[in-house]
Amino acid sequence: MKYIKIFSISIIVFYHNICLGQTIKEDSAFISKIYNEILLNSTCYEELRYLCKNIGHRVAGSPSADKAIDWGKERLEKLGADNAYLMPVEVPHWSRGKNEWGKIISNGKTEDIPVVALGGSVGGHIKGAIIEVKSMQELSALNSEQVRGKIVFINKPLDAALINTGAAYGGGGEIRRRGPAEAEKLGAIGCIIRSLTLADDQFPHTGAMDPAGIPSAALSSFHSKNLSKLLTQNNDVQIEIQLDCVNSARVMQANVIGEIKGRDFPNEIITIGGHLDSWDVGEGAHDDGTGCVQSIEVLRTLVAMGYKPKRTIRVVLFINEEFGNDGGIIYAKKTVEKGERHLAAIESDGGGFTPRGFSSQSPDNRFNEFMTWTSLFEPYQLHSFKRGWSGVDIAPLKNDEVALFALTVDNQRYFDYHHTHNDVFENVNKRELQLGAAAMTSLVYLIDQHYSPLP
Amino acid sequence: MKYIKIFSISIIVFYHNICLGQTIKEDSAFISKIYNEILLNSTCYEELRYLCKNIGHRVAGSPSADKAIDWGKERLEKLGADNAYLMPVEVPHWSRGKNEWGKIISNGKTEDIPVVALGGSVGGHIKGAIIEVKSMQELSALNSEQVRGKIVFINKPLDAALINTGAAYGGGGEIRRRGPAEAEKLGAIGCIIRSLTLADDQFPHTGAMDPAGIPSAALSSFHSKNLSKLLTQNNDVQIEIQLDCVNSARVMQANVIGEIKGRDFPNEIITIGGHLDSWDVGEGAHDDGTGCVQSIEVLRTLVAMGYKPKRTIRVVLFINEEFGNDGGIIYAKKTVEKGERHLAAIESDGGGFTPRGFSSQSPDNRFNEFMTWTSLFEPYQLHSFKRGWSGVDIAPLKNDEVALFALTVDNQRYFDYHHTHNDVFENVNKRELQLGAAAMTSLVYLIDQHYSPLP
Secondary structure (H helix, E strand, C coil): CHHHHHHHHHHHHHHHHHHHHHHHHHHHHHHHHHHHHHHHHCCHHHHHHHHHHHHCCCCCCCHHHHHHHHHHHHHHHHCCCCEEEEEEEEEEEEECCCCEEEEEEECCEEEEECEEECECCCCEEEEEEEEEECCHHHHHCCCHHHHCCCEEEECCCCCCCCCCHHHHHHHHCHHHHHHHHHHHHCCCCEEEEECCCCCCCCCCCCCECCCCCCCEEEECHHHHHHHHHHHHHCCCEEEEEEECCEEEEEEEEEEEEEEECCCCEEEEEEEEEEECCCCCCCCCHHHHHHHHHHHHHHHHHHHHCCCCCCEEEEEEEECCCCCCCHHHHHHHHHHHHCCCEEEEEEECCCCCCCEEEEEEECCHHHHHHHHCCHHHHHHHCCCEEEECCCCCCCHHHCCCCCEEEEEEECCCCHHHHCCCCCCCHHHCCHHHHHHHHHHHHHHHHHHHHHCCCCC | CHHHHHHHHHHHHHHHHHHHHHHHHHHHHHHHHHHHHHHHHCCHHHHHHHHHHHHCCCCCCCHHHHHHHHHHHHHHHHCCCCEEEEEEEEEEEEECCCCEEEEEEECCEEEEECEEECECCCCEEEEEEEEEECCHHHHHCCCHHHHCCCEEEECCCCCCCCCCHHHHHHHHCHHHHCHHHHHHHCCCCEEEEECCCCCCCCCCCCCECCCCCCCEEEECHHHHHHHHHHHHHCCCEEEEEEECCEEEEEEEEEEEEEEECCCCEEEEEEEEEEECCCCCCCCCHHHHHHHHHHHHHHHHHHHHCCCCCCEEEEEEEECCCCCCCHHHHHHHHHHHHCCCEEEEEEECCCCCCCEEEEEEECCHHHHHHHHCCHHHHHHHCCCEEEECCCCCCCHHHCCCCCEEEEEEECCCCHHHHCCCCCCCHHHCCHHHHHHHHHHHHHHHHHHHHHCCCCC
16 A cells, blocks of 8 residues: 555656656747747837937926827737726826026136936025035034035945945935935025946936925036035035926826736736836936836737737836836726736836846745746846845735746946936847846746746 | 764864865955955056057057057056066067948949958959858859859858857857958959848948958948848949058067966966957957956956965966967967966956856866855856856967866947947946956955865
8 A cells, every 4th residue: 555655656746747847848948939039020129219219208297208108008009919008197297497507616717517406306596605415424413504505415425345236226325315305404505416326427317306495406426526526625615506397286197008818817917017207318218218118028029929828918117117106006006906916027127238137026935936947047147036126116016926026137337327318229238128028028928827826 | 983983074074164164254255355446446447448548459560559568568567566577479460551441332323331351351442243142151152153253242140049149259250250261262352241240230340351362341230231132122233342451571569467476386377368459440448458457457456455375376468369369379388388387367358248257168176176166256246157168368278287267248248349440448337347357356366275286
C-alpha cells in the first residue's frame, strides 16, 4: 500500500514537472515572439514622435491635454482595442502664463538667469535680498526676523552618492514640496529652490509644490551654485523674478482607456498604463510620454500577434499624475464601484530607458508566483525583481489581491530631463523604449496565463 | 580520535568562514568608499570634456593623436602615477583629406547625401550605375559581367531582433570589412555600404575595411533605405562620390602608460585601459575617450584614497585599436620581453554607458575566483558576469594565467554614435561614465587583494 502511494506520488510529481517544463518552454517561446514583434515592427517610437512634436507638453487642465486625450483614444481604437472610451476626471488647471524671467542683481550689475515657476505657484513680481539655506532643517531653524521681506533660497543638492537616482530624488524632494509654504510662514516674499537633478547643467526643473501664497521657482543646479558663491563674496545680492502663473477653476478631463476583452474571464482585469499629462515645459517625452506609448504598444503587440487573452487587458492613460493624481484615484474608485476584479496593474513612469526589471507591491502569494518567472526575463537583460514602489497612478488600486508592478529602468539620465525644457523626443532612444514595451508585454502575458483570482 | 578530527575540522571551517565573512565585509566597505569617491569627487567627466573639445578626434598617425598622447602622459603624471611613460608604437597613417561628398542622380535630379569614406579607403572620384545586394552571399553570387563598371551597394541592416547590439554589430560587420575587396574582385569601380547601426538616422558610420583599390564609403541607414526604394522605382539611378583619402607612410606614435608600483609584488601587473585613437569624425567620445578617462580615473581614485596596492596597477592608453591594433600587439610583446607577469587586464571599449557587469576570457581557476565576488557588485546594479570577449587591445595578452575582462555596459545607444560625427562629449552622461569607472576600480581592488600567481 505504502509503495503504491509513493509510486503514485512519484508519477504525479513527474507529470507535474513535465507539464511545468512544457509551460516554461511555451512561455519562453511566446516571450521571444513578443520581443521580435516589438523590435522589428513596433510603432511606439513614431507614436511618441507624434505626441511630442504635434501635441507637445500637456499639463492637466490645458487645451493640449484635451488634444492628447483625443489622440490617445483614437490610437487605441486604431491599433485594435475592442473598446476605447474616456473616463471623466475633474482636474486642477494651473497655467504658467506669458512671462517668466529672473535676474540676479549684484554690484550694480544685472544677469539674466533661467527660472521656472514651480507647479502650482502663484504669480507675481518679487525683488529682494536672498537668505540661503542648505536644507529644510536650516530653514526651520530660522525665525521671522531673519526671513521677513526676503527671498528664501533652498540650495540643497540631491545625494549623488546614491546609485538609484530615484532614491536621491525621493530623499531630496521635500525642498520643492514643502519649501515654499515653510518660507511663507516665516514671512518670505518668495522662494527659490535648487533644481532636483544630479546634472550640472543650466536647465531649471519644475514640479509640484504644496500650496503657498508666494511666488516660487526653481534655478538650475549651475545657477544655484553660482548664486551661492556670489552670496559668500558679496553682501549686496538681490534677485528679481517675474511669474505670471494663474490657478484657475478645476475642469473636466479624462482618463483614456482601451481594452482587449478577456475570452474566459472578462471581469478579471490586468491594467497597464502611464500618465498622459506632463508638466508644461519640454514635450513630456520621458515623463511620461514613453509610459503612454509603451502601454499602447502592449495592446498593439498582442493584437498584431493574434493573442486572445483569458482576462481583460486594459490600457489606461491616466490624467493628472503630476498635480494631485486625480486620474489614478478616480480609476481605482470606479473599479470598486463596478465590482471589477484586478489581478494586476503595471505602470511605466520612470522614463523610456533600458528596462532593468520590475518592482512590485503585492500580496505574498502573488509576489512569490511572479518570482518563479524571473528566469524568463534573463535573456532580455532584466535582472532586478524586488518588492518596492509601483507607481503613483496605480497605487490607489492596492488591496489584498492585486499585484502592482513598476517597470524599473536604468534611471541614471532621468533627472537630467525630468520636468525641464529638455524632456524632448530627441532624448528618447528607440530601442530602449521598445525593450521596455517588450518587458511589459511579456509580464502581461505571464499574468494572463498564470494568475487567477485568490480564494 | 575520529571525534577529535571532526572537531578540529569544524574549528578550521568555522575559523575560515569567520575570516571569509570578515574579508567580504572589508571588501564591501572598501568598494563602497570607491563608489563614494568617484560619484562625489571624480574628474573623469572633465577629463573627457578636455579630450573631446580641446583635442577632438584622433585617428592613429594624425597630429591630434600626438596631442592626445602628450595629454594622456601629463594627466597620469598629474593625477599621481609613480611613473608615466610612452611606449613607442609604429602605426599606419590614413587621412580622410579635404573633400568628401556624395550625390544621387535620378531622373535628371541631383540630391546631395552625406557619405563617409571607410577607414583605409583609397581616394578617387567615381560616378556610375548602382548594383544593390542585401548580403555578402548575394554579392558573391554575382559575376563580373553584372558588376563591372558599376558601384556595388551592400544594403544589409543589422539584426534589430538581437538584444545585445554588440552581437548585431559583430554579425553584420563583414559587409564593411570584406565588402569593398569583394566588389573590387568583381570589377566594381566603387563600393558603398549601409552603415552598421540600429538607428534610423542620417549619420553615415565609418570603420576599418580590408585593403581594396576602389573608393569605398558608408551611407546612413536613412539614405540607404531611400536609395534602395529609388532603385526599385527607377532604372536610371546613379551615384557620384568624391573621396580625397590618402594612405601615407607609417609613423611612430606611442601607447601611454602610467603606474602605481606594487608594494609587495611590483612585477605582478594588473592592466586597465582603453584606446586613445579614434576615427577621424566626431570627437571619439564613446569610442573610446570614455575608456581612457575611466582608466585614468581608476588610478586617480586609488591615489586619492591613499590605497597602496600589493601589485603594480598600470593604466595603458593604447594607440591604434581601430586600424590594426598595433598598440595592443606591441604592449603584449613587450610584457613578454620584460618577463612581466600579468594577473589580469581590464578594458573599457563599449562606450561610457551604465555598466552591467564584466565578461571574461580567463583560465578556469581565475574565472571561478572572480565569480565569488559577484555579490559585491549587486548593490551597484551590476548583474552580468559571464565568460565572453574582453577587448581588442588586451586580447594579445592572453595566456594560461592572465584573466582578461571587458567592462560590459548597456549598449543600446552605442551604435547610434559609433564612428560618426555624432560621437561627441554631449552624448556621454556623467554618472554613467562614473559608474563604469567605479566598477573598474572595484574589480582592480579585488584582483589586487585576492589574485596571486598561479603555480
